[in-house]
Amino acid sequence: MNPDQPERTAQELLTELRELLDRADPVPAAVVSAARDSFGWRDLDAQLARLVAEHTPAGAGVRGEPSRLLTYQAGDRILELEVSQAGQRLRIIGQLVPPQPARVRAQQPAGQVEVPADRLGRFAFPDLPPGPTRFAYQPLSPDGTAPAGTETQTEWVML
Amino acid sequence: MGSDPVLASLVTAAAAGDRSAWNAIVDRFARLVWAVARSFQLNAADAADVSQVTWLRLVEQLDRIREPDALGAWLATTARREALTLLRRRREVPVPDPDPTQSTGESPAPWQAMLIDERNRELWQAFHRLTERCQAVLRLLVIEPVGSYAAAAAALDLPVGSLGPTRARCLDALRQHLSGQAREGGVE
Numbered sequence: 001m002n003p004d005q006p007e008r009t010a011q012e013l014l015t016e017l018r019e020l021l022d023r024a025d026p027v028p029a030a031v032v033s034a035a036r037d038s039f040g041w042r043d044l045d046a047q048l049a050r051l052v053a054e055h056t057p058a059g060a061g062v063r064g065e066p067s068r069l070l071t072y073q074a075g076d077r078i079l080e081l082e083v084s085q086a087g088q089r090l091r092i093i094g095q096l097v098p099p100q101p102a103r104v105r106a107q108q109p110a111g112q113v114e115v116p117a118d119r120l121g122r123f124a125f126p127d128l129p130p131g132p133t134r135f136a137y138q139p140l141s142p143d144g145t146a147p148a149g150t151e152t153q154t155e156w157v158m159l
Numbered sequence: 160m161g162s163d164p165v166l167a168s169l170v171t172a173a174a175a176g177d178r179s180a181w182n183a184i185v186d187r188f189a190r191l192v193w194a195v196a197r198s199f200q201l202n203a204a205d206a207a208d209v210s211q212v213t214w215l216r217l218v219e220q221l222d223r224i225r226e227p228d229a230l231g232a233w234l235a236t237t238a239r240r241e242a243l244t245l246l247r248r249r250r251e252v253p254v255p256d257p258d259p260t261q262s263t264g265e266s267p268a269p270w271q272a273m274l275i276d277e278r279n280r281e282l283w284q285a286f287h288r289l290t291e292r293c294q295a296v297l298r299l300l301v302i303e304p305v306g307s308y309a310a311a312a313a314a315l316d317l318p319v320g321s322l323g324p325t326r327a328r329c330l331d332a333l334r335q336h337l338s339g340q341a342r343e344g345g346v347e
Contacts, residue, residue, distance in 0.1 A: 007338075010330050016282055018301035024283070027193040031207050035189055035214040039173075039181045042218050067248070109211060132212035156215040158208060158241050 034109060041107070046136060046153040049074035066093075072135075072154045079135065079152070083159060090128045090159055096121030096137065101144040104137040119144065133159045167227040174221040185214065188234050191302050195238040195314040198295035205245055213238040231310035235299075239314050285336035293329035300326055 008016070049072035059065040068083040078097040083090055096102055099121030105114045106125050109132060117123040117137065136153045140146060166187075172180035192213050196206035216237050224230060286294065299311040300322070312319040 007334065010327075013282075013330060013333060014297070014301050016279070017286065017297060020279055020283055020286075021194075021298060021301060025193075025197060027189045027210075028203065028207065031193060031210050032185065032189050034207070034211045035185045035192075036182050038211065038214040038218045039178055041215060042176075042221070044222075048219065109215075131208050132215055134215075156212055156219060158212045158244055 037109070041109075041134075043136075043153060046151045047074045047077075049077065049079055049152050049154045051155055051157065068159075070157065074152050077152055079137070079154060081135070086127070088130070090125075090130055092125040092128060092159075094123045094125075094135070096123075096139075100148075101140040101142065102137045103140065104135060107134050107136060108132060116144070128159070130159050132156055162228050166230060170221070170224050170227040170230065174224070181218075184217075184230075188231060191231060191299075191310055191314075192234050192238045194298050194302055195235050196242050198298050198314065199239075199242040199246060200291060201242060201245065205242075209238055209241045209245060212241050229309070231307055232313040235310045235314035239316065281337060281340050282333075285333050285340060288336045289329060289332055293332055296322075296325055296329050297333070 051070060052073045053069075053071040055069040057066055057069060066082045066084045068081075070081040070083065072079040072081075076098075080095045080097065082093045084092075092106070094104065094117070096104075096117055099119070100117070101119050102117040102121070102123075103114055104117050104123045105112050106128055108129070110129075113125060113128070115123050115125060119142065134154045134156045136151055138147050138151045139149045141148045166184075169180045169184050169187075173184055189210070192210050193206060196209040201209060213234060217234065224233070286297070289297070296311075296315060299314050300308075302311075308319050308322050312322055315322075317325065
């Protein structure tokens with residue numbers, strides 16, 4: 001630096017730093033378009049289930065042991081999820097309360113996977129990639145053939 | 160900060176399903192959300208996930224936004240919480256970093272080409288000698304046009320009133336590093 005250069009004021013420093021950071025670490029175009037595309041996941045009809053409890057059980061991180069327990073609630077409906085790490089992938093075991101058959105979808109920005117919940121309300125996603133995820137479920141009649149009640153969606157969560 | 164009628168109408172329009180209003184909100188705050196994720200030294204892939212889940216949360220909450228003026232702070236708080244969740248999980252279940260030089264997203268090569276200006280390079284080096292905390296503070300405070308103290312305070316989990324003094328302290332440290340470099344370089 002030229003010693004004759006006058007010291008920058010706070011505002012000058014901040015302005016230079018901003019220009020530097022804008023060039024050095026711009027928001028990637030893919031991040032902006034993903035943010036714009038998020039709007040496509042708007043769903044006004046489903047009931048929103050909020051995250052009411054989250055636990056990290058003892059033994060988390062040990063191979064095969066669950067690393068996270070998530071509980072969602074919408075009215076008197078509860079959805080419990082047990083997340084385990086399998087290498088770079090995730091295994092999810094879920095339980096609907098009250099128990100009932102349902103169609104359960106794991107939704108991620110890249111797509112969605114649907115699995116059935118049995119008449120005891122149990123379901124599993126054996127192999128999901130980590131990342132932003134929400135779960136949606138449509139309860140079915142006791143024989144599992146017809147929709148019964150409104151669809152419920154969890155809040156988005158980072159799995 | 161006074162209230163912002165443009166932002167309020169964008170939020171109302173987006174909540175009513177107007178996609179162009181949503182895009183305008185994204186364009187306005189994408190930099191803030193990204194900077195919050197980056198201020199936790201997340202790599203580019205993790206920062207992208209934090210950004211995405213933050214925007215998905217906003218889509219989900221759009222018709223519950225009561226104070227559009229607090230939107231920046233809401234986004235900053237949400238991104239901060241998601242970044243912390245991700246960091247906590249990384250500690251519990253470490254994922255091998257495919258490229259250690261990318262851990263803070265600052266691979267040297269592109270910088271070198273970019274920082275042709277000597278003055279810029281000195282500032283950049285001085286910035287990286289700051290504590291992570293000071294880097295985060297300055298990163299968030301330089302964001303325009305939403306670099307409001309409220310959003311930065313939310314992102315940093317600091318009371319708004321302490322931001323001014325913290326900013327002054329970090330700028331002092333930055334100046335000291337700059338003059339240190341000048342002294343080191345001045346003996347030639």
